[in-house]
Amino acid sequence: MPRIRPLATLFAIPLAVAAALGMATPPAQAASGGASTCRGQGVDPAAQIRHRTDTVIKAPLSTVWKLQTDVERWPAWQAPVLTMKRLDPGPLRKGSRFRWTTPAPATPTTPETTLSITSTVRQLQRGSCILWKGPAIGEGLRIDEGVHLWTFTQVRGGVRVHTEETWTGEQVEADVPTATEALGRGLEQWLRDLKATAEADQTDSR
Template identity: 70%
Template structure:
């Protein structure tokens, strides 16, 4: 992959917040297929959505890319039809919109995902309430919010996704940051968990979109 991988994590899914937060650390998921290196211009565009990006000061961060061989409309619909996430992402236990209509700037949604026990935190179910901060149809979406469970909390995850048509498909770029005293107490472990979650999300999105192609 062209992007920096911080501490590759062997645990299954974890929190891709803001989120695509902690998925199922309990179930290992294969890493997303590597994508060709993006150009400098693509990388620059990938860092923001309508002028906003992830938390520049956050100590916990991860980013990754994959090329999905499917129409942009298919990939976009899968990613933004929040209530259907549980149908193609096993780590998402439930997902509900807190407002009606298409996903837009200001839209809010709540979803849950399990987090297994670690040496310092108990097994719990995280509840994530996400707010869309920016969105450009079939181009990018940025959302953020907290993930809260019994004995485990991420104060804020900020999650950016961008979608760029390339030869043979769609390049999906994602990056996310976490902040909060609890996760910042062990930055390497939190970063590894974040990376595992994002890789699993990309893998599930790619697999599902390519299966539905045509």
């Protein structure tokens, strides 16, 4: 499996909000073994490729929510997102779908290509969590399914954002260590971008 850094940003949708809606923010639910879930569902427990990470963002939940759920604006703060199109109107909710593209560079075993990702929200609890999944397909490169979970918890001074993701598919499973490394780099970068953008928004508003 080649290095596919841009792919690692594929599976990430958003959530956060309770503060903006005046709702309490319940803690992330836990499944057996301490795994995070959203309304009882989590990432693929059988997947060989997985990564989990979190960060604390020093910004209101409303700011994180706006950045993450306004998916049409992802290209403005995430360079790997080339295009984005909502496939249904209104706020993100269970069943919402959107299609976006991201580049994947050439590697010794795959050509340079642009991946098209169709994301479907499978579970969502406002102010607490969101789970989505979908394939990433390009010429000569495919991830059959990425499952991405985000949880958002208000803490002193900000919001703790936790994310977990799994990938499945014959091509990525051909080299699990390399695919896992790529996934991990991508999730860490996604959180850094989210944190930097949200905290910069707070500075600019002062």
